[in-house]
Amino acid sequence: MAAIRTPEQELARFRGRLAVAGIIALIGFGLLAARFFYLQVVRYDYYSTRAEDNRISLVPIVPNRGLITDRNGTVLARNYSAYTLEITPSKVADLEATIEELSKLVDIQPKDRKRLKKLMDESKSFESLPLRNRLSDEEVARFIAQRYRFPGVELKARLFRDYPLGSFASHVIGYIGRINDRDLERIEESEDAANYRGTDHIGKSGLEKSYERDLHGITGFEEVEVDSGGRAVRLLRRTPAIPGNNVVLTLDLKLQEIVEKAFGNRRGALVAIEPSTGGVLAMASTPTFDPNLFVDGIAPQDWDQLNTDQDKPLLNRAIYSAYPPGSTFKPFMALGALTTGKRTPNQTLADPGYFNFGGHRFMDDKIGGHGGVDLYKSIVVSCNTYYYVLANDMGIDAIAGFMRPFGFGQRSGIDLPGESEGVLPSPEWKKKRFKKPEQQKWFGGETISVGIGQGYNAYTPLQMAQGLAALVNNGVLFRPHIARHVVDAKTGEKRTIEPEPLRTIPLKQAHIDLIKRAMVGVNKAGTGARAFAGAPYEVGGKTGTAQVYSLKGGKYVEGRIAERLRDHSWFIAFAPADKPKIALAVLVENGGFGAQSAAPIARQALDYYLLGKVPAGIAPEDPAAEESAEVAE
Amino acid sequence: MNPRLDPRKWLSFLLSPLDGPLMLLVLALTAYSAVIMVSASPERLGTLAVNTAVAFFVMWVAARIPPQRMMSIALPLYVIGIVLLVAVALFGDVSKGARRWLNIGITRIQPSELMKIAMPLTLAWYFQSREGMIRGRDFLIAISLLLLPVGLIAKQPDLGTAILVTASGFFVLFFAGLTWRLILPVAVVGIVGIASIVAMGDTICQPGVDWPGLREYQKHRVCTLLDPTSDPLGKGFHIIQSTIAIGSGGVVGKGWGNGTQTHLDFLPERHTDFIFAVLTEEFGLVGALILVVIYILLIFRGLFIAAGAPTLFSRLLAGALTLIFFTYALVNMGMVSGILPVVGVPLPFVSYGGTALVTLCLGVGMLMSIQRHRRRVGT
Structure with a gap:
């Protein structure tokens, strides 16, 4: 840079630059004016023709x-x-009159x-x-x-x-x-x-x-x-x-049909996943609706009906509604106990039928308790006391930390819009969720409810199916997806949606095998035995009941409670037990005890998927398959 | 009569900060804007009036702030601007594929707008503080001060604003005496670069060719400019239709309210960035030249104020602000008439849009203040 100048020299140079700026401004505007002249005078005829009749x-x-x-x-x-x-x-002079005339030729409704x-x-x-x-x-x-x-x-x-x-x-x-x-x-x-x-x-x-x-x-x-x-x-x-x-x-429509029919007029959802790929085999949410109503603008009365229906047919319960998992949470808790070393398989608890904590008595559902309970039996008979004690020993941070990798409380990233997160409870979550300091504190008693899948726990049926799929797939968790290929309509070129393993949860094979064996035991001798009586394949499962309404000390008697306050019924299952091809989660809203309403739906789904057995009342072959050829161009 | 209610006193209180010629020119431009708006988008006249009133108030307030005071807020304003830009990068709202807006609860603000004023203010302040001992090093520091916000804005991405902020800072450097040995090579490289892009347009606009440093949509805009017919339904549509509007206007235009391109909805964004096309379609070459003459007068008045400004700070600020108006006008009319790429730059004082109008009037207010305080400040 030049040597330092006097203020006079500086001012002179500044004014010189102002002059340059003025000249540049004039040149710039001059160029623009030339451009306008070119467009508006030289090429006026061309542009005015283009504008005026806009022929093209x-x-x-x-x-x-x-x-x-x-x-x-x-x-x-x-x-x-x-x-x-x-x-x-x-282009119409009198719209009303034209429509009136048209209505004589064509049926035009108000x-x-x-x-x-x-x-x-x-x-x-x-x-x-x-x-x-x-x-x-x-x-x-x-x-x-x-x-x-x-x-x-x-x-x-x-x-x-x-x-x-x-x-x-x-x-x-x-x-x-x-x-x-x-x-x-x-x-x-x-x-x-x-x-x-x-x-x-x-x-x-x-x-x-x-x-x-x-x-x-x-x-x-x-x-x-x-x-x-x-x-x-x-x-x-x-x-x-x-x-x-x-x-x-990846959806199997026949399976979907069987499942939807199995729900009948009950509300609920089912998600079935292929554990080795994350492909969704069936995803049902009932009640359903007819999508054809929406195509040309839904009529106001149809819209009102769908929206005001208290069964909420537009809601995709499978990915949006989160429910407490109830006892279906126990296999995961048990696996966590083994993995964190809080329990060994043979450690036995003498179950008196309750667990006292902080002046409150947490009850087992069997009065007098289940006697000596080890880990295997705790799953088969669904012993609450075992998990009260376990949750207290593990502590909420260890529970949340173990569950998170299974996808609980997070969006799975499935290729569908409108997924919800659910809630994996933890002290941090509570701090974020509540505003007042007195509500933000985590209590030890809350950990105990979480241990049996109640309390703040809330997961979507998709999350339950995904978590189970990861468990039976030896800890490898896939991103669930519904699309399998995207096919170019002209060339037939296929783009495969590749299965995407999200993570491998570090688990011991012996631990996984024990949990799977216990879940098979559930369907042989435990809470799922009735629904799976005579099944020719080996199937693991777990029932669950999510509390909707908390009875203050009273005894829960189904018949005495309004239908919508009854417990939700859960069932999770996988089969065949040695090399699972399907893992599913069923939820029936207000269905009562899990074995009663959810397990039979799972049975029908597995019978079809593994054996090709179609229940009575559903056409055995696929009527829609033939139609696929005749598609309008 | 109570002297406090003396209308002449009030009038003088209201008018004394204002610079007559500048005020008349800005009034002429806003009147022009209103006339075009009656044709382009009459339902917006009310909001236009409110925006103009707010902007004029800002101008009046700015004109009362002495340049020394402006100098003292330059650096804080710059720091606030940078903090806000960083906040935008971290938590900003995304709109039209770009992260430009910051939601501050009651409203959304666009901090890059602030930088258009804060940038020249800060650089002018910096050179003033080094007055009498300005060396090459100072230019390096000034360039770094300039590139920081420009980088943040370009990353949003907001090419139009990044260009305007770069220009506003460059003008200060130019007036502070940045050597021609640096300016000329950059100018030559730029001109050669643009010429080669124009020459090789067909090759480099092929799909799949990535342009280093530019986003796909920015490449698209340049390519569409080179050959609007390559994308007649999409981005080329704007340029084709606005060129037709201008060309079909002819010498005297189709008359007020008779623009077919405007009224048959062929013109995109006809009340904002493309308002110039409406003006030329309806008022022709005559209307366009009147506008250009008003801009020339405005710019020469600004340069005149800069020439008479007493301190280095006010000289640099006045010169830079004036050239910003020039840049706005040139870039907007250039893009609407199809010789510059479409970047979101409004036509100064004419395009509808409150934020830009307030920014511009703030700039005019600062020019007025420099003119008004020219004698009272001695060094």
């Missing part, structure tokens, strides 16, 4: 949405083609008018909006004959989404719906706006939402010359759309 219009070609099929090719979501009557409000009104509020007036969907052949013929009378009204062939199996697996498949303002914002944020020109539907829930990117495809476009009335007269150039990819699931 770009028409997006919406790609066909990909199909969703189960692992055997049964179609769960497809498209079919139908005619729709569309109207462009800006709800169609209402929907059009709503669409007009949301869209620009030169957009073509649907007035009536799915016209019958007769209506199409009547309209075509009189078409000349209706400028601005067009008949268009469009693809509609269809869920051929109705309410089966509806929570997993999800549904599409018209793009609303929130979706639009998301689309703009993802810089995908161009690809959604012309598309008016988007995945709203389930797989339709999580695989939206694959299913949607890539929008093509046509450059067409239009006449003054806006009708296309000549095609100039065409870039075809690339159809969306098909998504093939």
Whole structure:
């Protein structure tokens, strides 16, 4: 840098630079003015022609949405083609009169008018909006004959989404719906706006939402010359759309059907996982709903009904609702006791039928107790006292620390939207959860409730299935997933969703084997024995009962308690015991004792999956499989 | 009559901080903005009035703050700005793929906006504190002070604001006497670089070619500028349609409220970044040139104030603020007319948008203060 200058020299240089800045500003504006002159004078004719008649219009070609099929090719979501009557409000002189005239040719209901009104509020007036969907052949013929009378009204062939199996697996498949303002914002944020020109539907829930990117495809476009009335007269150039990819699931639809039927009209959920891959074989949540209702904008009365129903059919209980695991938590507790060295397999506890702690008596459910109880027996007879004492010996930090790697209290990362975390209780969790200092303190008595799966514990059926799958898979935990392949609709090229092992929990093989043996014992001689009487395969299981309503000292008698306050019924199971192909968790809301209502559902699922046995009342072969070939283009 | 209620006294209290020529030019621009808004987006006139009132109040307050006071808040403002930018990087809200906003409970703020003013203020303060002994080392320090926030803003990513903040800091360096031996090579490299991008556009815009240091969407914007027809449904659409709007305006325009591009919804963001396209479609080349002349007058008034400013601090600040207005105007009109890439830079004092208007009026207020206090400050 130059030598230090006098203030006068500095000022002179500064003013010199100001002059340079002034000149640069003039040059910059001069260039802009030249650009304006070029655009507005030299090329005025060109641009004014382009603006004035806008002859060349770009028409997006919406790609066909990909199909969703189960692992055997049964179609769960497809498209079919139908005619729709569309109207462009800006090209119609008298909208009311036009609709009135149209209603003489085509059946137009008040709800169609209402929907059009709503669409007009949301869209620009030169957009073509649907007035009536799915016209019958007769209506199409009547309209075509009189078409000349209706400028601005067009008949268009469009693809509609269809869920051929109705309410089966509806929570997993999800549904599409018209793009609303929130979706639009998301689309703009993802810089995908161009690809959604012309598309008016988007995945709203389930797989339709999580695989939206694959299913949607890539929008093509046509450059067409239009006449003054806006009708296309000549095609100039065409870039075809690339159809969306098909998504093939790990789900076995037959298993799904058997499970959903087994629930009957009870509320609950089931998740079945292949332990060696994390692939979801079945995911049921009852009651279900019909996703077809949503495709063209759900009618207000249907929406109200679904929303106000106290059974909450729209809720995916399998991944969203968290319940205390009850005694299904005990195998995990027992494994934790062995792993942390707090118990040996042979250590025996004399169970008096209760455990006293801090002036409170924690009761066993068998009056007088189970006598001498070792670890094996504690699982088979589901002895509470054993786990009261164990939880107290382990302490809450050791329990939470052992359980966390199994996925309890965390989102599993499954490829479905709307998963909840559940609660793995710990002093830290309590500190975060509660505001007042007196509520934040962890009490020793709470640890004891946690030990038998009650208290603050709350896990989703998915978390229970995932935890069990990891246990029986020798500690290797996979990220659960429902999609198996994504298939390019044109080339047939398959992209496999690879099983993703998330972690290996350090466990001793001898410990795992003991727990598995004890769970087999549950179904042979313990709480699950009745449900699995005569099963030709070896199956491990555990019943559980989650308290909904706490009886202050009174005795729980099912018949005397209102149905919705009854306990939730759990059952977890895996089979075959030596090399498990399936691990599942069943929850029946207010189902009472676990062995009563949840275990029989698990039995039906395992009988089908392992033996191919189909219960009475369900068609043995797959009626939907044949339909998969005839899918609308 | 009670002297406190004397209307002439009140008027003088209100008007005395303001600089006549600057005030008239800003009023002309906001009036122009209102006229265009009547056509482009009449439902926003109310908010425009509120925004303008707030911005003018900020300008008036800024014009009353003496330059010495500004100097004393420069460094704290800079530090606050950096802290907020770091907070954005850590906890900011993501919108449109970028992390720019900080949620402070009642409202969301965009700290990078603050830096547009804090940057020149800080650098001018730094050079003032080294007055009479400025060496090469000082420029290095100043450049580091500049690059820290620019890096944070570019990482958000917000290319438009990063360019504006870089420019605002560079202007201070330029006026402080950064040697031509550094400026010229950078300018030459830049021009050669841009020329080669234009020349090789077809090759480097192929999908799959990664541009070092730039995000995919930034590459896309440059490529779309080179060939808008490559993406006519998406990003090229803005440029194609705004160019048609400008070109079809002709010499005198289609008339107020008659712009077909505007009213048939072909123009994107017609009340914000692309408002210039509305103006030129409806008022033609004449309308555009009137706007350009107002900007030239504004900039020359600013340069004149800088020339007469008594201290190094006020000189540097006035010069830099003036060139920021120039940069805003040049970049915005350049992008709308298709010769610069689309980066989110508003048309100064004309585009709808409260934050930018307040920032700009704050800048004008500071210029007014420098002009008003030019004699009272002696060194």
